[in-house]
Amino acid sequence: MPRRVKESPLDQLFAALANPTRRDVLDALLDGDRSAGDLARLFEMSRPSVSEHLRALREAGLVEERAVGRQRIYRVTATPLAGLVDWLSPYERFWRDRLAALGGVVDRMDGDD
Amino acid sequence: MTEDLRTIRVDQFYPHPPAKVWRALTTPELMARWLMPNDFRAEPGHRFTFQARPVGATGFSGVIACEVLEVIPPHRLRISWADAAQADSARTEVSWTLTAEGTGTRVLLEHSGFDPDDPTQRLARRIMGGGWRGRVLASLAAVLDG
Numbered sequence A: 001m002p003r004r005v006k007e008s009p010l011d012q013l014f015a016a017l018a019n020p021t022r023r024d025v026l027d028a029l030l031d032g033d034r035s036a037g038d039l040a041r042l043f044e045m046s047r048p049s050v051s052e053h054l055r056a057l058r059e060a061g062l063v064e065e066r067a068v069g070r071q072r073i074y075r076v077t078a079t080p081l082a083g084l085v086d087w088l089s090p091y092e093r094f095w096r097d098r099l100a101a102l103g104g105v106v107d108r109m110d111g112d113d
Numbered sequence B: 001m002t003e004d005l006r007t008i009r010v011d012q013f014y015p016h017p018p019a020k021v022w023r024a025l026t027t028p029e030l031m032a033r034w035l036m037p038n039d040f041r042a043e044p045g046h047r048f049t050f051q052a053r054p055v056g057a058t059g060f061s062g063v064i065a066c067e068v069l070e071v072i073p074p075h076r077l078r079i080s081w082a083d084a085a086q087a088d089s090a091r092t093e094v095s096w097t098l099t100a101e102g103t104g105t106r107v108l109l110e111h112s113g114f115d116p117d118d119p120t121q122r123l124a125r126r127i128m129g130g131g132w133r134g135r136v137l138a139s140l141a142a143v144l145d146g
Helices: A009-017 A020-030 A036-042 A047-059 A078-088 A090-108 B018-026 B028-034 B119-128 B132-145
Strands: A063-068 A071-076 B007-014 B047-051 B063-072 B076-083 B092-101 B104-112
Touching: A009 A020, A009 A047, A009 A078, A020 A036, A020 A047, A020 A071, A036 A047, A036 A071, A047 A063, A090 B007, A090 B018, A090 B028, A090 B104, B018 B028, B018 B092, B018 B104
Parallel strands: none
Antiparallel strands: A063 A071, B007 B104, B047 B063, B063 B076, B076 B092, B092 B104
16 A cells, blocks of 8 residues: 555644653643643653654644743644544534534523523 | 543533423424424334434434433433444434523533444544543633633
8 A cells, every 4th residue: 555645634633642641741731831841840751852742742733832031831722632522523513513503492482481 | 521432421501491491402393403303202212213414424324213212301301313224333322411500401411322343433542542532621621711
């Protein structure tokens, strides 16, 4: 089978999440923004390996960085995660949408209130 | 939200009393407006279908075969749910549980019985591992609200 040359964003997302350390890093960032130095201390890792994991997460669009003074602060970006959740569980989105639609129907009904 | 890949849980609050939400949930014409056209009756054992548009890409036929399993007005409705055209499709269950909350109603929807051997779900488990997915879903809600 010929290899696919180009990776899709979903490939990058899954590759980034397939690594348990990167899931732990993302997990920590879901609790709040942190600097690369914080993360290195938290996971007792060298700065270069933290940077490598952060780079993979950044390329997958899962985190973004900003400079604060001399530090780089990382935060989770939710959009690819929301897409991932929908991909893993299309029914979840279906029911979220349907329950929202139910709200519209109840709002327009007469009586009982 | 959802912890276990075999069950989907979604809840929503409505600023209306349970009796009114129950009516929207169990009246066929109203169900057609928020869910799908159907021949539902709120009687345990009643078999009925929902008619949707077929989705070619997923093999979904567009007809969902259901049976009413439990009716406790205005508290709980439980039905079975299966793609009518796929004999081997898993028979899943959908339930709605209504709880009065102040002057409104919280509805918890649970869709259970998904096949743990489904390839997508196997892949999901391998990638996400353990309780991580549920954790992400819970945090995601906070992130999206923030």
